[in-house]
Amino acid sequence: MKTLTPLQLALTMCCCRLFTLLSEVRLGDSPALFMVSLAALGAVEAVLLIPCIGLIKKTGKAPLEFLYEKNTVAAQAVTVVFMGFFLWDCFLTSGGLAYYLDRFFSTDISRIAALFCAVAVAGYISSLSSSSVGKCAALAFGAFVIFMLLLGVNTVADADIMGLHLAAEHPKESFAYNISSQLSQSRELVLFVFLLSDLKQGHRRSAALYIIIALCMAQGCICLAATALGDLASATDTPLYYLSCLSSSGIAERFDAGFMAVWTALGVLRLGIIIHCISRCVKRVFAPFSNSLAAKLLPFLPAVLSVPILYTRRWKMFVLFAQPPYIIVSIVGVVPLVLLAVSKRRREVED
Amino acid sequence: MTDLDEALSADIETTLSKLKELCGETDDLNIMRVRVGRVECAAITAEGQVSNSAAGDLIFQPLMYLNACDAHEVADFLMESSLLSTQRSKVSNYRELVELMFSGFCIVLADGWAKGVAFGAQGFEKRSVSPPDSEQTVYGPQDSFNETVRNNISLIRRRLKTPFLKFEMIKCGRRSRTDVCIIYMRDKASARMVAQIRKRLKDTGLDTVLSGGYIEPFVDGAYNKSFFPGVTYTQRPDAACLHLNEGRVCILVDGSPFCLVCPALFSDSFRTMDDMSAKPGYATFIRWLKYFAFVLAVALPGLYVALVMYHPEAFALKLLLNLYVSEEATPFPLPVEMTVLVLMFEIMREAGIRLPKAVGGAVSIVGGLIIGDAAVKSGLISVPLLIVVGITATSAFVIPRLDRQITLLRIVFIIAASTSGLFGVSLCCILFMSNICAMNDLNVSFLSPLSPINKRRVGEVFFRRSFRGYAARHSTVTDFTHDDRRG
């Protein structure tokens, strides 16, 4: 039953995006240029989503739904691609959650135990419907906004506009690199395309909301970090964490503990929705075995695989920025474009 | 063995002997034989259920003046030509006879007529209408439901004199045959919702239904899936009427002074009838205070443990130094102190509920002395910890409807905070938030109208609308669903 609303889907994706933003972001030489790149990225994402939205407008069905009607084998193949991508995303998210928790926060819990607890909660979230996750994401997003407002109010005294300078040595290369690296981090675009099938209506509105809200939040966070931290924002790859360390008020000396709470919530939500999508792919691809234990445990396999890497402290090898965005562009843009072309051609033939 | 559904016999002796056999010769069965004219009749009552004066004046006396020649004259008099009571129904089989008899009806049988007539003459002992114990208000009405369903029906009907208000009586419990009344407004409640509730009540399959708690697991679709209840209770008729006007369904159970209301919303627990007696500004302030109290009641002990153990850098310097000084002298780790103190408080609270009122005061003295004074002075617990538990306990009293959930959640948060600080607290928050978000019984989300957001009604979660707003339109739970069909 399609009970997911456009706003819920948009906010779920925003939570996923904000998790990666809070975890790690490299501003490069010039934070202001990075912000311009983010705005350009919004436009790129909008262009990438046009074929998908166009397909839904024309056929009334999301890409996978449409493909399953036309050609089951091709649909299964595309589902396998989605599933593979989600498994990779799950691996990165779960490992990242454990890694950054250990790196930044002085909890006395080991990486493996943190991963285990987070995956257990994410497993429960994945068992819910997408609309329930959407409602939860809306609340988590609200909590995030309140937290960022608190941070903003407490660091505005330290803010110096000179942190937003445009002095990048190779501006064009930096601009292109920023877009490429951020696009490679925008793995939630694939989740978005997958979950569009849960919307009854308002697909275009959902895409617009997602891009605008994510862009505004990211710009706000980067602006705050750059002006408050100054050169440290460019020197580190976790400026938002350091921003929370710097904030202080009359009641709390610093806000990094609150940062962790919000970041964990966003991370677990992201992990939950990814596992939910993997489960749905498994049910489609391995339909006869979907009730078996192996099928139920497959979504948790990436988290398990991250354990030895975390244990041997080699997580940094899986740097988020090194991956090119071609896979995302292909899944989000090219596949729906091909399907749109096919649907147009069929209509012409039928006419 | 006589079957309950067997029809009554025209022979009065046969009927009476079968009745005695059915009831196992129970001593609370009263059978009074009398000749009305030339017809042998019998009046059957249950001991203590019937008012002797009502039966005598309203039923027996008129019968004595009747000079009947045959059973049909008696039947005609009882059914057509007289009004001996406000409740009158024909009895065709033993099941009806027994149920009505034990419900305080007086059944009159006539020899030669294979039916009986039951007249309502209830005279069993019942509690009078008294002020509510559990939902006290300062300016609101001071009457509450009692254990008699018909009294409760009258309390509601008196307040809602609309023809759209409907009462449906059904029987629940194979043995108890308890009267359960489903109440709803035909023009506001969703027909689908009412049908679902009706079906759930009919499918209970219990032997006895002695209070609302027996049927709650059947009515509440999220009973086993969620931490929070999908059904709420109220002891107040005015609150029940408010809920009815919002398109909800109320269920009264005979023998229980509480009315079930479904579906319940999370924001219901933060409203009281006093909100309607105050200006919107003050009522809104109190509502926000309750939300804050809820957060304190649930999360403060866990947050305290998490911050002191794992994130002491978050405290202001002077506060941390005072905490350090206090904690340094205590022998146990902080989570152990906190858990023991919270459990001690729960023990005292439970003792306060169960103890007779005469010795109830002793609990507060003992609790205050032992926990408040001696434990601190002996160095077993620290003062800041005591303050935290005190604030938590007091905050929990502000929202009595959620006290069970708060108690359990609090302990879960303490455990989570003890193991992994704010990481654990955050995981617990997400876990419970997602559990609440998944509650969607009767097609109404538990977090409505906040999530999914209903732009016109979301303000009601945080603010009390003015009465001019209510005059324009009262919101209903069907505003929060996709189902707009009315009953």
Add this chain to the structure above:
Amino acid sequence: MKIERFTLALFLFIAGSFVLLFSSSRLHGADIRQRLLCHAMGIDVENGEYHITAQIFKPSQPGSDTPVDITQTNVEVLDGRGGTIAQAIADCEQQRGKKLFLGHLKLICLGREVDLSKPRELFDFCLGDKTVCLGTDICFGEKKAEELLQTHLTTEMISTENYIDLIDYNAKTSRCARCRLIDLLGEEDGKFTALIPVLEVQSKGSDVKEPVMCAERTAVVQNGKIARVLDAQKDGAVFLLLSNSDSAVLQAQTSGVPMAVRIEKSGLKRSMTTEEGKPCFDCRLTVVIDTLGENGGAAAAQIGKRIEESLKMAFEKSYGGDRAEDIFGLEKLLRFDMPREYLNNKGDVQGYLSKVKAKIKVICMVK
């Protein structure tokens, strides 16, 4: 029903895991009693190794119902030595068998001989330990940091609060600069100028119970070393151009009568432009003076002129040589206003800034 059972199993699994972890011995590691709350740290370099002096909180009267006795000093000093700062800290921890908690580290005092050319390397222990606050104040001791850390004051709950209050107040009243950890961590190795206050102990006699602190001097650190020291009496106007200052007290003389005038900073506009191929610093400072009497206008003009002259002199002293001492933060201003120029001269910004021309205008108004 299967889903409900699965959900229940999941709940129980999660709950069981928490309980297991709860009952494990890991509980003790996070106990606040196992931590030493360190508020101030002194770093000296002696014989090629680091000497750390840590002021930790030690309550004079611990008790479950006892507040902190603020009439006592409530501090204890630990010494540690090691090849790196982290090793020296470990040495301190070994003396007490507890972990040094740096989450409330308010002040890092450096000895004169500490090399600041690689601040990120020097303060690596702050980044490695995840709890050090980026707003921690940095100061120099008069000679050794240890001397400052061994001084115990009783005005506040702990001595460090006194030090911080002193630096904060003096920075606001333009008597010294303020330098925080974040200001140094963002700098590139060896290529920065920093203004770091100097905290001195001034005891006035053997009969004095409480030592008196003073923060009226500011060290100008250039390329990791102290280039010179600014004095509040002579160079006070310089601090008016820094973001921390709000006010100052200067002396004016009208009609032969000296008077102390309180100045409040009302507005500051700074920009970098180029004139004839050379950088030009345009500064417009607006201050407001609060003075009774009829000579307010004359005093305002005098004050304004004095501040202008003082700033010009300080400017020439700092930016007049072969290499600029960037005490006014012109590098960042250049980068913001003229990024192209900045990038063209990125290899030698100090040399570029040594050619900068100043246009300083001070407007002084009476309240």
